[in-house]
Amino acid sequence: MALNSLPLGYCTNVHPAQTFAELLSGLDRYTVPVMRRVGRPMAAGLWLARPVVDEVLAAPDGAARLAAELNARGLTVYTLNAFPYGDFHAARVKENVYLPDWTSSERLAYTERCATVLAGLLPEGGEGSISTLPIGFKGFDRAPGFLQAAEQLTDCARTLARIAAETGRTIRVAIEPEPFCLLETTEETIEFFRLLWGVASTRGAEDAVREHIGVCYDVCHQAVEFEDPATCVATLDRAGVRVNKVQVSCAIELNAPAENAEGRAALRRFIEPRYLHQVFARLRDGRTIGAVDLTAEFLDAPGPEFTAAETWRVHFHVPVDAEHFGSLGTTQSALRPALVAIAALNYAPHVEVETYTWAVLPGEAAQDLVTGLANEINATQRLIDEIPTR
Structure with missing residues (x-):
């Protein structure tokens, strides 16, 4: 099957928005001008x-009003990002972005409320997706329990099944694996879904879970884990885990860090206080090791294994049209094989560009946001257009 034929877009988590008015302001200031730029x-x-x-x-007509505002701007909506729960543009977000986790009633209620809104934005018979966090963060002293999370997700699937029956709109949750989270590798993700299906089966909801709960494949995240895109997507598919959403994104890459003093110095300029930037290294024997954040302390003393590593990759979303930033590389080469693998599935996941870090890019990498987003959309669309249809 070809990639989804819906219009390509980008995730608006790059815009601060804590009110309805701020949401519309971001669409007017950035999204509509980007659409005009791409033509x-x-x-x-x-x-x-x-x-x-x-x-x-x-408001009784709140979702209808939002739909009208989007329609007036000529914008299509088929996917929501419900990963960041609160202020994603606070001075310090870091590990707080993983709260509340999937054991909490707040996370369940928030996701279900997002689904209610999305159902009001989709056309009759339409399909939507909602990306969400990978259960919780491994670095917390008390990690969330898988069993309780599975029960919450089962309840969510039942709600989504009810919404589908009542409205004719099918909405699917997309769990987004991420480095240092409870679900970060493909193997961990599949293990959790087997647990989830078992829990759902005992509660008479396995069909609803299989239909409405899947994954969001973020190309940056799995590249940081040094996972091969084609293998990752094919393994999920063989295991019966549905890819409901794809986020086109790139990470920073530093090859031969021991010999590349210029690259290590450039990497220091990407240290910033807002977001978590997990670092992984592939050792010369093929193993990978990780550090939870890119910090001055890490760069000052990364340790002998990191220092001697073959390659470092950093979870710092960088524009997808950039092959490099000076002496630093990116994982742009993972994008095409990822999209080819997605296109080979017998269904069409939703695809969007997600570079949320524009406001924290160092000066030499920053550019006008409208220009940057338009360049990303155009670059991604070219990749999609180059993939042969079946």
Whole structure:
């Protein structure tokens, strides 16, 4: 099957928005100008923080009003990002982005409320997706329990099945594996889904879970883990785990760090206080090791294994049209094989560009946001257009 024919878009978590008015302001200031720049229809991959969802649903016609505002701007919406729950543009986000986790009633309620909004934005018979966090963060002292998370996701699937029956709109949750989270590798993800299906089966909801709960494949995240895109997608498919959403994104890459003093110095300029930037190294024997964040302390003393590693990759989303930033490389080469693998599936996941770090890129990498987003959309569309249809 070809890749999804819906208009390509980008995730609006790059815009601060804690109110409905701020959401619309971001669309007017950035999204609509980006669409004009690319010169074709475009989707808005909306990030709706919890206060925005609450504000929309507080009014009886809130979702209809949002739909009207989007329609007036000529924007299509088929996917939401419900990973960041609160202020994704606070001075310090870091590991707080993984709260509340999937054992909490707050996370379940927020996701279900996002689904209610999305159902009001989709056309009749339409399909939507909602990306969400990978259960929780491994670095917390008390990691969330898989069993309780599986029960919460089963409840979510039942809600989504009810929404589908009542509205004719099919909405699927997309769990997004990420480095140093409870689900980070393909193997861990498949193990969790087997547990989830078992829990759902005992509660009479396995069909609903298989239909409505899957994964969000973020190309940056799995590249940081040094996973091969084609193998990753094929392994998920063989295991019966549905890929509901794909985020086109790139990580930073530093080859031969021991010999590349210029590259290590350039990497120091990417240290910043807002987001977590996990670092992984592939050793010369093929093993990988990781550090939870890119910090000055890490770069000052990375340790002998990191120092002697073959390659470092850093979870710092960089523009997908960039092959390198000066002496630093990117994982752009993973994008085409990832999209080819997705196109080989017998269904069409939703695809969006997700570079949320524009505001924290160092000076030499930063550029006008409208220009940068348009360049990313165009570069991704070219990759998609180059993939043969079956």
